[in-house]
Amino acid sequence: GxxxxxxxxxxxxxxxxxxxxxxxxxxxxxxxxxxxxxxxxxxxxxxxxxxxxxxxxxxxxxxxxxxxxxxxxxxxxxxxxxxxxxxxxxxxxxxxxxxxxxxxxxxxxxxxxxxxxxxxxxxxxxxxxxxxxxxxxxxxxxxxxxxxxxxxxxSVLPPETELEDGAVSVGFPSKRPVRERMLRGVSAVAPHARTVRALGTAALHMSYVAAGKLACFFELNLKPWDVAAAWLIVEEAGGRVTDMAGKPMRLRAGPILASCGGQLHERVLSLLREAECTGEESDLR
Ligand code: 2AM
Ligand code: CA
Ligand code: CA
Ligand code: CA
Structure with missing residues (x-):
């Protein structure tokens, strides 16, 4: 067999x-x-x-x-x-x-x-x-x-990569209150990053994080089919995927932060926390 x-x-x-x-x-x-x-x-x-x-x-x-x-x-x-x-x-x-x-x-x-x-x-x-x-x-x-x-x-960028040397990517959820919360997170992170990209596809952003072309990606309110494949691709490339509060990812998805890991992941989490852009249970509905 x-x-x-x-x-x-x-x-x-x-x-x-x-x-x-x-x-x-x-x-x-x-x-x-x-x-x-x-x-x-x-x-x-x-x-x-x-x-x-x-x-x-x-x-x-x-x-x-x-x-x-x-x-x-x-x-x-x-x-x-x-x-x-x-x-x-x-x-x-x-x-x-x-x-x-x-x-x-x-x-x-x-x-x-x-x-x-x-x-x-x-x-x-x-x-x-x-x-x-x-x-x-x-x-x-x-x-x-x-x-x-x-x-x-x-493989992802080296884990010692600093936010200042990394390209951040984001997506914009369709529901207005969620998008406004997302914009607060972008406002908090963007000033520190080398640059910011929004390509309109979560799976491609995450794949580019895996390939070391982007340092990180975050977005609120994603669905399993947006992230299932690329979640594994990022992790197998040595990266880290959590929710936007730093908790482990779940297959049902929601808020996602995918990155090269290391201090960059922690720094983005703390900026998102300060901006109160970590995702809410109600976003999932
Ligand atoms: P889609 O093109 O398959 O709909 C853009 O920010 C990303 O969010 C895309 O991956 C897009 O996937 C996804 N997206 C768009 N509308 C969404 C919605 N209502 N809920 C969850 N994800 C959405
Ligand atoms: Ca999708
Ligand atoms: Ca789709
Ligand atoms: Ca869709």
């Missing part, structure tokens, strides 16, 4: 292929989406391409692993989300899929979106794949095996 390592390699192979297939749909339709719907908040959009990519990935998973579960942004119910930590406590493999991370960029025709596929067992992400179809950047990780960009080993 196949060893657990063989199974993880097989999962990674299927995830890579599915992400690259979805990536072709994304690039072909970038800036040309026809059916753009809002999901509650006016800036929270979904297109027929988000749905087509999610369907395609689900189909590829079902073909190869019919007994695996799938939690996708555009098809999961809020109940499935609430139960996430509990359902994954058993031994099921669960694919956590964001078919397009960066939908607002996709709709606006900005070439910055990725496909994010994290595959978890018993509450832990074991395989992570993030694919940027515009650049061809493919970030991958298997637990315990390191993190890779197009097959080359990557």
């Amino acid at each position: 196949a060893s657990p390592e063989d199974l993880k390699m097989e999962i990674e192979g299927v995830a890579k292929k599915a992400a690259m297939e979805a990536g072709r749909l994304i690039v072909a339709a970038s800036g040309k989406a026809q059916n753009v719907e809002t999901k509650g908040v006016r800036s929270d959009l979904v297109t027929e391409v988000d749905k087509a990519c999610e369907d395609l990935i689900k189909q590829r998973v079902q073909e190869s692993f019919p007994d695996h579960s799938i939690l996708g942004e555009e098809t999961s119910t809020s109940e499935e989300l609430e139960r996430l930590d509990a359902t994954l406590a058993d031994s099921d493999w669960t694919w956590i899929v964001d078919p397009i991370d960066g939908t607002l960029n996709f709709v606006g025709g900005l070439p910055l979106s990725v496909v994010s596929i994290g595959v978890a067992k018993a509450n832990r992400v074991e395989v992570g794949v993030v694919f940027n179809p515009y650049s061809g950047e493919l970030f991958t990780a298997r637990r315990g095996e390191g993190a890779f960009l197009n097959g080359e080993r990557i």
Whole structure:
């Protein structure tokens, strides 16, 4: 029979292929989406391409692993989300899929979106794949095996990196009160950083932290599919991922700080604490 390592390699192979297939749909339709719907908040959009990519990935998973579960942004119910930590406590493999991370960029025709596929067992992400179809950047990780960009080993910036020498990246949540809280955090951290970037995709920010291209990333109110894959990629690249109060990350996500670790992580946490930008339970709803 196949060893657990063989199974993880097989999962990674299927995830890579599915992400690259979805990536072709994304690039072909970038800036040309026809059916753009809002999901509650006016800036929270979904297109027929988000749905087509999610369907395609689900189909590829079902073909190869019919007994695996799938939690996708555009098809999961809020109940499935609430139960996430509990359902994954058993031994099921669960694919956590964001078919397009960066939908607002996709709709606006900005070439910055990725496909994010994290595959978890018993509450832990074991395989992570993030694919940027515009650049061809493919970030991958298997637990315990390191993190890779197009097959080359990557690592975060050295942990002794100072905030003054690091590029900070952030995202802006769609709900207004949460965005205002986020802006307080950005105001507190930005004056100390080398520079600040906001690329519109949490999974790409985190992957760039893993590759040492950005020192850190923080954002309130993220969802499991935004972070599952890149969480593992950052940790396998030697980085640190916590919530914005410094507590351990959970798969249900929420506020995230991903960084190269060390003093930079602690410094950003303390600036966020002073600015009262650490996330609240109500943000998750
Ligand atoms: P999306 O493009 O898949 O929706 C941008 O700041 C980041 O936040 C993106 O990763 C984006 O993912 C995510 N995002 C956008 N709207 C969100 C919402 N309502 N809740 C949680 N995350 C959201
Ligand atoms: Ca979305
Ligand atoms: Ca997303
Ligand atoms: Ca999405």
